[in-house]
Amino acid sequence: MKEQIQKYEEMCLNGHVALNTFLYDGWLLKFSEGYTARANSVSVFYPSSMPFADKVTFCEQMYKQQGLPCQFKLTELDTELNDFLAKRGYKIVTTTDLMVCDSDCPVKPDNNNSSLDNDSKIEYVFSTTPEEWLPIFFKIHEINDAHDQDVYTRMLSKVLVNTIYCTLMYEGKPSACSSAAIENGYMLLQNVVVSSELRGHGLGKKVCRAILKKAYEAGADHSYLQVVQTNTVAVNLYKSLGFKKLYSYWYMKN
Numbered sequence: 001m002k003e004q005i006q007k008y009e010e011m012c013l014n015g016h017v018a019l020n021t022f023l024y025d026g027w028l029l030k031f032s033e034g035y036t037a038r039a040n041s042v043s044v045f046y047p048s049s050m051p052f053a054d055k056v057t058f059c060e061q062m063y064k065q066q067g068l069p070c071q072f073k074l075t076e077l078d079t080e081l082n083d084f085l086a087k088r089g090y091k092i093v094t095t096t097d098l099m100v101c102d103s104d105c106p107v108k109p110d111n112n113n114s115s116l117d118n119d120s121k122i123e124y125v126f127s128t129t130p131e132e133w134l135p136i137f138f139k140i141h142e143i144n145d146a147h148d149q150d151v152y153t154r155m156l157s158k159v160l161v162n163t164i165y166c167t168l169m170y171e172g173k174p175s176a177c178s179s180a181a182i183e184n185g186y187m188l189l190q191n192v193v194v195s196s197e198l199r200g201h202g203l204g205k206k207v208c209r210a211i212l213k214k215a216y217e218a219g220a221d222h223s224y225l226q227v228v229q230t231n232t233v234a235v236n237l238y239k240s241l242g243f244k245k246l247y248s249y250w251y252m253k254n
Contacts, residue, residue: 011186013028015161026048029063031068037071038073041072041251056085070254072090073251074252092250092251093251093253095248095249098224098248100223100224100246101238101242101243123169124210126166128164130156133167134152139174165180168203175198176192176193176194177192187215187220187222189212224246
């Protein structure tokens with residue numbers, strides 16, 4: 001399991017890229033002006049040669065200099081650090097599952113009818129660059145803060161692996177989005193969002209299946225994603241597509 005966790009954690013970093021990183025004695029410090037915990041936290045990758053007390057103090061000072069809270073992204077491999085941080089006053093937040101699926105699961109025929117069952121009103125727009133997709137994503141996801149929009153635009157510009165961006169159009173109107181980052185046959189599914197007025201009608205599943213199929217055609221033999229455990233709607237959606245939990249991670253925040 002250790003090798004699997006490290007492999008997926010590294011690929012996740014390549015698919016959701018921080019603006020700046022700092023490697024410190026086997027730990028990776030990520031800084032992205034506060035946009036998403038994944039891109040503004042410390043990840044543990046390699047064995048330490050220094051005491052936790054010294055390293056954590058250093059990390060706290062680095063994040064303070066950036067005007068950010070210090071938080072650590074941990075998995076079951078990091079139990080000793082988890083216990084150390086707990087004694088230091090850190091609390092667990094945002095426990096998240098990494099789920100995986102073989103590529104043949106989502107490309108099977110979809111037998112579940114949507115309440116918006118007229119597929120003639122649905123079309124998909126794909127691109128390999130985010131320029132046209134991003135404004136639609138921001139609108140549907142209701143990301144209205146100009147700073148957050150600018151940060152995420154810069155983050156996407158740093159992604160070096162192959163990408164696919166998908167917009168689901170319903171009756172000619174952008175209604176759902178998803179994106180994929182593909183590395184060595186593994187596809188990271190992310191940015192799945194449906195317009196608030198159309199949620200609950202099956203469009204989330206449709207936009208996921210569309211981009212999973214497109215990624216499969218591009219050579220992705222495996223798919224994976226990250227979903228917050230308390231987001232039961234999303235968890236159930238991904239289970240219905242054939243995804244299964246591989247491991248969990250969580251953040252420790254003071």
